[in-house]
Amino acid sequence: MLDAKLNTDVFAVVSEFLTDYADVLSFSLVCSTLNRIATRRLLSMRPVSLKGDLSVQKFHTFLFADAVTRAPRVRALRIGGFKLPPWKIANEAEGSPSPLVDILNSCPNLEHIAMCFADGSTDDESSVVAAIAALKTLRSLEVSDWSENTLDLLHGISSPIRKLAIHSGAIRSPDALDEFLPRLAPSLEDLELMYFRVHWGSTLVALDAEAPGPDGHPPPFRALAQYPAVRSFSAIILIGAPLLDRLQHLFPALDGTLSLGDFDTQINRCPRDAIRAANRRAQDAAPGHAWKKLDRVICDAQMLYVLALRCPVRLVMIDKCSAGTVRYAADALRENPVPRLKLTLKYGRGMLDGVFTPDMAGPLSHFTLCLVYGNKKLHKRDAGAGDFGQLRWDRLLRALLSALRPLRNLTHLRVLICCELHRPGDPIWGKAAYSEKFVDAVRGPAFDFAGTAAALVRAVPSLQYVFLTTCGRFIERVEGGEGARTWRSYDRWDVSRAWRVAVRDAKRPRRLVRLHSDVADTIIRNEELVLSETDKVGVL
Numbered sequence: 001m002l003d004a005k006l007n008t009d010v011f012a013v014v015s016e017f018l019t020d021y022a023d024v025l026s027f028s029l030v031c032s033t034l035n036r037i038a039t040r041r042l043l044s045m046r047p048v049s050l051k052g053d054l055s056v057q058k059f060h061t062f063l064f065a066d067a068v069t070r071a072p073r074v075r076a077l078r079i080g081g082f083k084l085p086p087w088k089i090a091n092e093a094e095g096s097p098s099p100l101v102d103i104l105n106s107c108p109n110l111e112h113i114a115m116c117f118a119d120g121s122t123d124d125e126s127s128v129v130a131a132i133a134a135l136k137t138l139r140s141l142e143v144s145d146w147s148e149n150t151l152d153l154l155h156g157i158s159s160p161i162r163k164l165a166i167h168s169g170a171i172r173s174p175d176a177l178d179e180f181l182p183r184l185a186p187s188l189e190d191l192e193l194m195y196f197r198v199h200w201g202s203t204l205v206a207l208d209a210e211a212p213g214p215d216g217h218p219p220p221f222r223a224l225a226q227y228p229a230v231r232s233f234s235a236i237i238l239i240g241a242p243l244l245d246r247l248q249h250l251f252p253a254l255d256g257t258l259s260l261g262d263f264d265t266q267i268n269r270c271p272r273d274a275i276r277a278a279n280r281r282a283q284d285a286a287p288g289h290a291w292k293k294l295d296r297v298i299c300d301a302q303m304l305y306v307l308a309l310r311c312p313v314r315l316v317m318i319d320k321c322s323a324g325t326v327r328y329a330a331d332a333l334r335e336n337p338v339p340r341l342k343l344t345l346k347y348g349r350g351m352l353d354g355v356f357t358p359d360m361a362g363p364l365s366h367f368t369l370c371l372v373y374g375n376k377k378l379h380k381r382d383a384g385a386g387d388f389g390q391l392r393w394d395r396l397l398r399a400l401l402s403a404l405r406p407l408r409n410l411t412h413l414r415v416l417i418c419c420e421l422h423r424p425g426d427p428i429w430g431k432a433a434y435s436e437k438f439v440d441a442v443r444g445p446a447f448d449f450a451g452t453a454a455a456l457v458r459a460v461p462s463l464q465y466v467f468l469t470t471c472g473r474f475i476e477r478v479e480g481g482e483g484a485r486t487w488r489s490y491d492r493w494d495v496s497r498a499w500r501v502a503v504r505d506a507k508r509p510r511r512l513v514r515l516h517s518d519v520a521d522t523i524i525r526n527e528e529l530v531l532s533e534t535d536k537v538g539v540l
Contacts, residue, residue, distance in 0.1 A: 016041065019045075025038070025042075028042070036066075036069075039070070040069060040070065040073045041073075043070060043073040043074050043075075044073045044074070044075050046076070047075075047076035047077060047078045047112065047114065048074060048076065048077050048078070049077075049078045049080075050077060050078065050079050050080065050100065050103075051078075051080035052080060056099050056100050056103070057099055059103065060099035060100075060102060060103055063103060063106065063107075064102075064106070067106060071106045071107050071108065072107070072108055072109050073109075074107040074109065074110060075109060075110065075111050075112065076110070076111060076112035076113070076114075076140075077103075077104075077107075077110065077112075077113050077114070078113075078114040079100070079113065079114065079115045079116065079128070080116050098127060098128075100128055100131075101127050101128060101131045104128065104131040104132060104135070105131055108137065109137055110135055110137055110138060111137055111138065111139045111140060112138075112139065112140040112141075112142075113132055113135075113138060113140075113141055113142070114141075114142035114143075114144070114165075115128075115132065115141070115142070115143050115144070115153070116143075116144040116145055117143065117144065117145045117146060117147040117149060117150050125147065125149050126149055126152070129149045129152055129153045129156070130156070132153060132157075133152075133153055133156035133157050133158060134158060135158070135159055136158060136159055137159065138157065138159035138161065139159065139160075139161065139162045139163065140161070140162060140163040140164075141153075141157070141161055141163070141164055141165070142164075142165040142166075142167070142192075143165070143166055143167070143168065144167040144168065145167075145168055146168040146169075146170040150168070150170075151179070151180060154180040154181075154184075155180055155183075157184065160186070160187035161184050161187060161188060162187055162188065162189045162190060163188075163189065163190035163191075163192075164181075164184065164188060164190070164191055164192070165191075165192035165193075166192070166193050166194065167192075167194045167236075168194055169194060169195055171193060171194075171195070171196075172195045172196060172197050172239065173196070173197050173198075174198065174221070174224045174225075174246075174250060175224060177225070178224060178225050181225065181227070182225045185225065185226075185227050185228070185229060185230075186229060187229060188227060188229055188230055189229055189230060189231045189232065189256075190230070190231065190232040190233075190256070190257075191227070191230050191232070191233050191234070191251075192233075192234040192235075192236075192259075193234070193235050193236070194235075194236050194237065195235070195236070195237050195239060196235035196237075196238055196239065197238070197239040197240045198221075198238075198240065198241075198242070198243055198246035198247060198250075199240035199241040199242075199243050199246065199270075200240060201269070202269035202270055204241060204243070204270055204274055204275065204278045206245065206278070206281070206282070206285075221246050221249055221250075222249070224249075224250065226249065226250060226251075226252060227250060227251055228252055228253050229253065230250075230251045230253065230254060231253060231254060231255055231256035232254070232256035232257040232258070233247070233250075233251050233254060233257070233258060233259070234257065234258075234259035234260075234298075235259070235260050235261060236259075236261050237261055237262075237264075238260045238261055238303075239264075239267060240267075240268065240270075241268060241270045241275045241278075241306075242260055242263070242275065242279075242303065242306060242307060243275070243278060243279065243282070244279040244282045244283060244290075244307065244308075244309075245278075245279075245282035245286070245289075248282070248289050248290060248291060249289070252289065254291050254294065255291065255292065255293050255294060255295065256294070256295050256296070257294075257295060257296040257297075257298065258294055258296070258297050258298070258299075259296075259297075259298035259299065260298075260299045260303050260307075261299060261300070261303070262299070262300045262302075262303060262319075262320060263299070263300060263302035263303040263305075263306060265302070272302060272305065272306050272328075275306040276305060276306045276307075276308045279306065279307055279308040279309075280308045280310075283308075283309075283310045290310065290311060291309075291311045292311055293311050293312045293313070293314075294309070294311060294312070294313045294314070295313075295314050295315065296313070296314065296315045296316075296317065297309065297313050297315075297316050297317070298316075298317040298319070298532055298534075299317075299318070299319070300318065300319050300320045300321065300325070301318055301320075301321045301325040301326060301327075301328040301329035301332075302325055302328050304316065304318060304328065304329055304332040304333075305328035305329070305331055305332045307332075308332070308335070309332075309336055310336065312336075313336065313338050314338065314339060314340060315338065315339075315340040315341070315342070315366075315528060316333070316338045316340070316341050316342070317341075317342040317532045318341070318342065318343045318344065319344050319532055319534040319535065320344060320346070320534065320538075321343060321344055321345045321346065322345070322346045322348055322351070323346075323347075323348030323349060323350055323351035324348070326345060326351055326352075326355055327354070329343065329355070330354060330355045330356075330357070330360075333360045334357060334359040334360050337359065337360040337361075337362060337363050337364065338360075338363065338364065339363045339364060339365050339366065340364075340365070340366040340367075340528060341364060341366070341367050341368070342367075342368040342369075342370070342529075342530070342531065342532065343367075343368070343369055343370070344370040344372060344531075344532070344534075344535055345369065345370065345371055345372065346372045346373075346374070347371065347372060347373045347374075347388070347391065347396075348384060348387075349384060349387050352399050352400060352402075352403040353403075355403055356403050356404065356406050356407055357406060358406050361406045361407045361408055361409065361410075362409065363409070364407055364409060364410060365409055365410060365411045365412065366410075366411070366412040366527055366528065366529060367407065367410055367412070367413050367414070368414045368416075368529045368530070368531070369400075369413075369414070369415050369416070370416045370418060370531060370535060371396075371400075371415070371416065371417050371418065372418050372419075372420070373391070373417070373418070373419045373420075373421075373434070373438065373439075373442075373472075374418075374419065374420035374421060375388065375421055375422055375431045375432045375433075375434055376420060376422060376431070378431065378432040379430065379431060379432055380424065380430055380431070380432050380433070382432060384432075385432035385433075388432050388433075388434065388435070389432060389433040389434060389435050390435060391435040391438045392435065392437055392438055392441070393437075393438050393441035393442055394441075396438075397452065397455065400415075401455060401456070401459040402459075404456070404459055404460050405459050405460065407460055407462075408460075408462060409462055410460050410462055410463060411462055411463060411464040411465065412463075412464065412465045412467075412523075412527050412529060413456060413460065413463055413465070413466050413467070414466075414467035414468075414469075414524065414529040415452075415456070415466075415467070415468055415469070416468075416469040416470075416471065416531075417442045417447075417469070417470045417471075417472075418470075418471050418472060419434075419439060419442065419443075419471070419472030419473070420472060420473060420475065421434045421439065421472070421473075421474050421475065422474075422475050422476070423474070423475075423476050423477075439472075442470045442472075443470070443472070443493055444470065444493035444494075444495050445495055447468075447470045447495065449468050449495075449497040450497075450512070452468060453466045453468060453497070453499050453512055454512060457501055457510060457512065463501055464500065464501050465498070465499070465500055465501065465523060465527075466498065466499050466501070466512070467496070467497075467498045467520060467523075467524060467529060468496065468497050468498070469494070469495070469496040470493065470494075470495055470496075471492075471493060471494040471495070472492070472493055472494075473489045473490070473491065473492040473493075474489070474490050474491045475487050475488070475489055475490075476488055476490065496517065496520065497514070498514070498515040498517075498519075498520035498523070499512040499513060499514055499515060500512075500513045500515055501513075
């Protein structure tokens with residue numbers, strides 16, 4: 001009888017279809033043969049993080065233990081800032097490249113690199129920059145902080161970069177981009193900046209009426225380079241007025257993601273309505289230059305209001321909304337309704353009043369609502385502290401059901417109830433007391449998932465899928481050594497349920513069919529019922 005043998009080539013092919021990190025880790029534990037296959041798959045799934053000398057040396061040893069099969073699988077690296085280490089000096093004395101340069105030179109399929117530059121510059125950093133600039137396969141580059149070598153890298157890139165992210169305060173204006181970005185313009189499709197400014201001062205001047213500043217600095221916008229291949233633009237912090245005529249001039253073909261963060265009323269010296277009117281005029285006066293469509297807009301409610309976008313937007317993601325600012329989102333969405341919406345709304349009296357109207361209900365089919373109950377910035381003496389402490393879940397649910405009823409075409413609804421609660425502490429200046437009855441009702445498994453889902457389906461008969469999540473944590477201040485104070489999270493919870501609405505016939509009531517968590521997660525991803533990066537950092 002012949003011995004049965006595993007065809008490892010088949011397992012190598014199968015591993016390429018595994019997309020979940022945990023699945024690949026489980027795959028690697030079956031046997032030593034599959035461990036080698038899974039290791040190669042893991043190298044291509046996530047960026048390899050190299051932070052500090054020890055991690056560089058360990059990964060170098062691991063990589064070159066089987067360089068022929070491992071090195072081609074490395075697709076992305078995250079490189080932390082560093083200074084001249086002892087092993088670099090030793091390698092220079094031997095005339096060999098540093099381990100990090102050796103890694104870069106040996107991975108023929110590197111597509112993404114995130115580089116954190118150290119303060120100042122070093123010879124070692126220069127050699128790494130030269131190795132990155134020489135790569136021919138690089139498609140995405142992220143740089144953090146700034147040094148003399150940063151511009152050298154941006155000037156020296158030889159690959160057709162498609163995505164560039166600059167997380168540094170050194171680049172704040174379009175004329176600063178003119179120093180290095182035009183050479184990347186033919187291939188650049190996605191640009192992300194930490195800070196950006198397209199407007200100076202407190203006077204709103206149309207683009208065509210703009211004159212250069214003293215001695216020609218700053219130059220007029222019309223003289224600045226354009227980036228016709230850019231389809232997505234993100235500014236984590238947009239300084240000054242978000243004027244569409246400037247943004248449309250810089251990125252005339254934008255049709256992907258527009259992410260502009262928060263409208264900061266403290267540093268923005270122009271009134272909201274004046275900016276909104278200017279943006280309307282810009283789109284009406286030059287419709288040929290206005291964007292034709294946008295796939296996704298990510299910002300806060302006031303930013304969405306002042307942008308006054310006229311073009312169709314497929315998905316709007318509104319961050320950091322409150323009872324005081326939600327009206328700006330409502331006004332913007334009534335004027336330009338969208339088919340998909342994500343709204344993060346912090347609890348406050350009347351926060352759901354008049355938000356969803358028949359004007360915006362027509363096209364809306366997918367809605368993600370993240371309700372935040374937290375007292376991080378609410379103190380005992382603040383207005384609203386009393387109402388905050390008296391909240392009950394049944395009252396909030398009634399208000400939610402009433403608000404959602406106009407959404408007659410809604411098919412996919414995801415509701416998250418997120419709590420972040422600090423102990424009241426100081427009796428005068430401490431945080432506002434939270435409602436223990438509300439927290440007990442929404443806390444983890446105690447939450448009435450099935451009853452809430454049934455109530456939502458009755459209120460919105462068009463629903464086909466319902467997703468519910470309740471998550472939260474308590475935070476307390478901990479006294480450390482030498483008077484230091486830190487914050488500690490405790491008693492966390494994160495529980496989700498999901499259902500499909502089954503319709504058997506017109507005479508029988510609809511039935512909720514529970515979905516497995518893996519199925520629910522897949523639908524959430526595919527139907528884009530997702531949270532923004534701001535939510536993931538600041539809410540969950």
